[in-house]
Amino acid sequence: MKIPKKVTKILVVSVTVVLVVILAVLLVTWTRSIEQRKRQQDLRTAMIEVISEYGERGLLELAGVSVNDIFYSDEGLTLFQGDSQEWTYSADELQNRYVFESCSKAVVYINTTFSGVSSFLDVIPTSGVGSGFFISEDGYIITSAHVIDNADSILVTTSDGKQYSATLVGEDSENDIAVLKVTTQDGSKFDYLTFGDSDKLVVGQKVLAIGNPFGYDRTLSTGIISGLSRSIRDESGNLLLGMIQTDAAINPGNSGGPLLDSNGYVIGINSSIYSDTGVSQGLNFAVASNTAYAAAQDLIKYGKVNRGWLDIVPVQLSQQIVSYAGLSVSKGILVSQVAAGGKAEQAGLKGGTKQVLYGDSVIYLGGDVITAINGMETTEYSDLYTALGNTRPGDTAKVTINRNGTEMTLKVVLVERTSENVGWMNR
Numbered sequence: 063m064k065i066p067k068k069v070t071k072i073l074v075v076s077v078t079v080v081l082v083v084i085l086a087v088l089l090v091t092w093t094r095s096i097e098q099r100k101r102q103q104d105l106r107t108a109m110i111e112v113i114s115e116y117g118e119r120g121l122l123e124l125a126g127v128s129v130n131d132i133f134y135s136d137e138g139l140t141l142f143q144g145d146s147q148e149w150t151y152s153a154d155e156l157q158n159r160y161v162f163e164s165c166s167k168a169v170v171y172i173n174t175t176f177s178g179v180s181s182f183l184d185v186i187p188t189s190g191v192g193s194g195f196f197i198s199e200d201g202y203i204i205t206s207a208h209v210i211d212n213a214d215s216i217l218v219t220t221s222d223g224k225q226y227s228a229t230l231v232g233e234d235s236e237n238d239i240a241v242l243k244v245t246t247q248d249g250s251k252f253d254y255l256t257f258g259d260s261d262k263l264v265v266g267q268k269v270l271a272i273g274n275p276f277g278y279d280r281t282l283s284t285g286i287i288s289g290l291s292r293s294i295r296d297e298s299g300n301l302l303l304g305m306i307q308t309d310a311a312i313n314p315g316n317s318g319g320p321l322l323d324s325n326g327y328v329i330g331i332n333s334s335i336y337s338d339t340g341v342s343q344g345l346n347f348a349v350a351s352n353t354a355y356a357a358a359q360d361l362i363k364y365g366k367v368n369r370g371w372l373d374i375v376p377v378q379l380s381q382q383i384v385s386y387a388g389l390s391v392s393k394g395i396l397v398s399q400v401a402a403g404g405k406a407e408q409a410g411l412k413g414g415t416k417q418v419l420y421g422d423s424v425i426y427l428g429g430d431v432i433t434a435i436n437g438m439e440t441t442e443y444s445d446l447y448t449a450l451g452n453t454r455p456g457d458t459a460k461v462t463i464n465r466n467g468t469e470m471t472l473k474v475v476l477v478e479r480t481s482e483n484v485g486w487m488n489r
Contacts, residue, residue, distance in 0.1 A: 161270050161326045162282045167221045167253040168196045169272045169319060171279045172205060172228075172242075174213035193273035193319030193332070194218070194242065196254035197358060203242040204358050205318030206333050206349075207233040210240050218244055220252070221280065232361035236447075238302060238333050239354050240318075241361040255320055258327030260350035263287055263306065271310045271332055273319030285310030293444055294334065294347055303447055305347040306330045312346035321348040330354070356452065370453030370476030372461070373401035374411060376432070377425050378443050386418070387427045390467040393441040397429040397463075409474040411461065433469070434462035450476065 174190040192209030196202065203218065210216055216228040226244040233240035267287045275281050289307030308321065312332050321330035330348030360367040377383070377396040384392050399413040400406045414426030432440050435449035436459055453459060455478040462471045 157268075157324055158270065158282065158284060161322055161324065162272065165255055165320065165322060165326045166272055166280045166282070168255045169221065169280055170194045170196065170203060171219040171274045172209055172318065173217040173219070174210055175215045175217075176212055191274060191277055191315045192317045193315065195272075195318075195320050195328070196252045197241075197257075198254050199251040201244040201246070201252060202231070202358075202362060203228065203244065204331065204354060205240050205242060206331060207235045207238045207240040208333075209318045210242070211235075216242060218242065219279070232365040232367075234357045234361060234367045236302075236367070237349055237353050237357050239331065239349060239357040239361070241358050255322075255326070255328050257351045257355045258323055258325075258329045260306065260329050260352045263290060263323075263329055263350075265290060268324050269308050269310050269329065270322045270324075271308075271312060271316060271319060272322070273312075273316035273332060275311075275313035275315040277315060281316075283311035288345075292347060302333070302347075302349070303444055303451070304350050304353055305333070306350055308346050308348060310346065312348075327351075328354075353451070368454055369479040370450050370455050370457050370459065371479035372406050372411075372446075372450070372459070372474060373404040373477045374406050374413070375399040375425075376443070376446065377420070379431065379441075383420070383425075383427070389431065389464075391431050391433060391464045394431040394433045394464065395440050395443075395446060396425070396427075396431050398425045398427075399429070405475040405477055409461075409472050411463070411472060411474060412465070430463040430465050432461055432463055436460050437462075450479070455479075 170193070172192040172194050174192070176190065190213070192205060194203045194205030194209070197204050210230060210233070213230075216230065218226045218228045220226070226246070228242040228244045231241040231243050265287050269285055269287055271283045271285075272280060285308050287306060288309050291303075292305040292307045294302050294305055306321065306329070308330075310321065312334075316332045317334070319332045320328045321332050323329050329351045331351070331354045332346070332348045334347050357367050375398040377398045379389070379392065379394050379396055381392070383389070383396065397406075397411055397413050400411050412430050414429035416427040417424055418427055434440055435446070438445065438449040440446060440449055450459065453476055455476055457476050458473050459476055460471050461474045462469065
C-alpha cells in the first residue's frame with residue numbers, strides 16, 4: 063500500500079521533533095550533570111581547604127553545627143555538643159575506654175620462678191612479676207627480656223583468669239625483648255594486639271600503657287611521648303637504643319606490657335624507669351615497636367636475632383687519638399684492625415699498622431676512619447648499632463671512609479653480629 067506524501071512528511075517531522083526533544087533533554091541533563099560535578103568539586107575543594115586550616119570542628123561550625131569536642135576512632139567521629147556538664151564521658155575518657163576495652167584482653171600477667179637471684183631492669187625488683195601481651199592468636203607473647211631472664215618456670219595468666227605454662231622461644235637482651243609461647247589443649251585462640259609504626263611517632267602524642275604494676279593486673283595509665291630516640295643503659299651495661307620516653311606511669315610490674323597509641327596500636331614495649339625513689343617519676347622508657355616487631359619475627363623464626371656487623375676492630379675517635387695521629391677528621395670510627403681474609407678486608411677496608419697503647423688496650427693507628435654507613439653518620443659506637451640495626455648477615459653496606467684525607471665509599475658484605483665480634487670494640 064502506498065503511503066501518501068503528506069503522511070510521510072508528517073511522520074518525518076514528528077520523528078525529527080522527537081529526536082530534537084530527546085537530544086535537548088540529554089543536552090540539558092548532561093549540562094546539569096557537568097554543573098553539578100563542578101559544584102561538588104568546588105565544594106569538595108572548599109571543604110578540604112577549611113579542614114586543612116580549621117579542622118573538622120571548624121567545618122562543622124561553618125555549617126552551623128556547634129561542637130564542643132570530637133573523639134576520633136577507627137569507627138569514625140563522635141561529636142560532643144551542648145553543655146559539657148550533660149555529657150556522661152568526655153572525648154578523652156571515651157578514647158581511654160575504647161583503647162582499654164579493645165586491648166586489655168590481650169595483655170597477660172607473667173609470674174616467674176628462679177633458682178637464684180633475678181636481675182630486673184626496673185629500679186625495684188618485681189619479684190618475678192611482669193607483663194606481656196599476645197601478638198598472634200596461636201599463643202605467641204612478647205615481653206621484656208629482663209622479666210624472664212634466668213627464669214626456671216614462666217606462668218602466664220590471661221584476662222579470663224586462666225593460667226598457662228609458657229615456654230621461652232627466644233630473647234634479645236640487646237633490645238630487652240623476649241618471645242614466649244603458650245599452647246592450649248583445645249586449640250582455642252587468643253585476642254592479640256597489632257603493631258603500629260614507631261617511625262611516625264611525634265613528641266606530644268598521647269599514649270596509653272596497660273600492665274600489672276605491683277601485681278595489680280591490667281592497670282591503665284596515660285600520658286604523652288616526651289622524647290624519642292633515647293639511648294639508655296640497663297643494669298648489665300647494655301646500651302638500649304631508639305627508646306621512647308614517656309610520662310605515662312610505668313612501675314615495677316609494667317615491664318613487658320604494651321605502650322599504645324590512641325587507636326590501640328602497639329607503639330612500644332614498656333621497659334624501664336628512671337627514678338631515685340623506685341617508682342615512676344614521669345621519666346619512663348619503652349622499646350620502639352618497629353625494633354620489637356623485627357626482633358620478635360627473628361626470634362620466632364630462628365630462635366635468635368640475626369644482625370649484620372663489620373668484621374673489624376673499631377675504635378671510637380677521641381681528641382687524644384685525633385691529635386696524636388694527626389688525623390684530618392675529628393669524629394668517626396677508626397678501623398684499628400680487620401679480620402684477616404674477612405669480608406671487610408675483601409671489600410678494601412684497611413686497618414692500622416702503628417701499634418700504640420691507649421688506656422689499658424693496644425690499638426693500631428693509620429687505618430681508615432668510618433664516617434658513615436648507608437648514609438648514616440657514625441661518630442660513636444652507638445651509631446654502629448643504629449646504622450646496622452636493621453641489617454642481616456650477607457647484606458651489603460655502603461661504608462663511607464676517610465683514608466689519609468680522601469673520602470671514599472666501599473661496599474662491604476656484613477657478617478653475623480656475635481658477642482665475640484662486638485667484644486672487639488675498644489671501650
